[in-house]
Amino acid sequence: MKQFLIFKSLPMLALLLLMATVISFTTVQAYASETGDQEVNQHVFDKAKLLSTTEQEELEQMCIDYGTKAGIDIMILTHDDPNAVYAEKYIEDFEDKIVDGDRVYILVDMQNRDVFMEGYGKAETYIHSKRIASIIEEITPDLSDGNYYDAFTTYIERSAAYMTDDSELNYDHDYTAGTPQSSDPNAPNYDATWRGSSSSGQAEVVDIISNVWVQLLAAVTIGIITVSVMAFQSGGRMTAGSGNYIEQNNSGLIGRRDDYVRTQVTRMRKPQNNNNSGGGFNAGGFRGGMSGGGSSHSSGGGKF
Numbered sequence: 325m326k327q328f329l330i331f332k333s334l335p336m337l338a339l340l341l342l343m344a345t346v347i348s349f350t351t352v353q354a355y356a357s358e359t360g361d362q363e364v365n366q367h368v369f370d371k372a373k374l375l376s377t378t379e380q381e382e383l384e385q386m387c388i389d390y391g392t393k394a395g396i397d398i399m400i401l402t403h404d405d406p407n408a409v410y411a412e413k414y415i416e417d418f419e420d421k422i423v424d425g426d427r428v429y430i431l432v433d434m435q436n437r438d439v440f441m442e443g444y445g446k447a448e449t450y451i452h453s454k455r456i457a458s459i460i461e462e463i464t465p466d467l468s469d470g471n472y473y474d475a476f477t478t479y480i481e482r483s484a485a486y487m488t489d490d491s492e493l494n495y496d497h498d499y500t501a502g503t504p505q506s507s508d509p510n511a512p513n514y515d516a517t518w519r520g521s522s523s524s525g526q527a528e529v530v531d532i533i534s535n536v537w538v539q540l541l542a543a544v545t546i547g548i549i550t551v552s553v554m555a556f557q558s559g560g561r562m563t564a565g566s567g568n569y570i571e572q573n574n575s576g577l578i579g580r581r582d583d584y585v586r587t588q589v590t591r592m593r594k595p596q597n598n599n600n601s602g603g604g605f606n607a608g609g610f611r612g613g614m615s616g617g618g619s620s621h622s623s624g625g626g627k628f
Contacts, residue, residue, distance in 0.1 A: 411440035420617035440625030456624035
């Protein structure tokens, strides 16, 4: 009889396994898409509606033309969202959603009247914090006057020009060497912590994650685990509790005592008020920042 029930339930288990596999496969694909598989097909994201349609199209083409010659993606972001995160994190979160690359951003936050820039990959080295400060200083008058198209045009041209300027490339890094650091172990200026411009390792990780067979294997594994848990939980539940073994009329609390175990003290560092935008080195010897996804970047900004 038990064998008959087992055989009878096999089609249902197979159906559940198939459904779980399909759902898991779809989930894996969606997750891969949301965590770094999106390509850059658009460069101007004007959520604050600062530009006309014609201006957006012209700036989009400028980002493509200048960016192609400079070897980077040139990005423009605007918003007027009162609930948005602060400017630096806004760009970091945007960067974490797309494929790692050589990229420079500018964000105009109309809600807080902030302008902020960040450079990633090669742009982190060439468009460092000192150069960002120079660009911000030059475009701030145009932003204050509402000449957003002119400000973005200057940003594009200056960013692309800096990508061919090899001076002061160590500005954001507290290195003692006089030349830019290298990720090549055979180079005289090798630094194991230097990110460099090589992205082959990241590309291999992306290829593995985006491989259909890897996704299918992960989906099947998740499906098997899901069905196993469902089958285990359907085998019956314990209905007896402590009340079944206690005589309520003859049971009661007969005593109580308190035992000292330990004292726990939590120490917190007193926050320091540091509004200096000049940019000193942090404990890691780096003047820029780090996104939640682990991408380091140069940065700088101000009010307009």
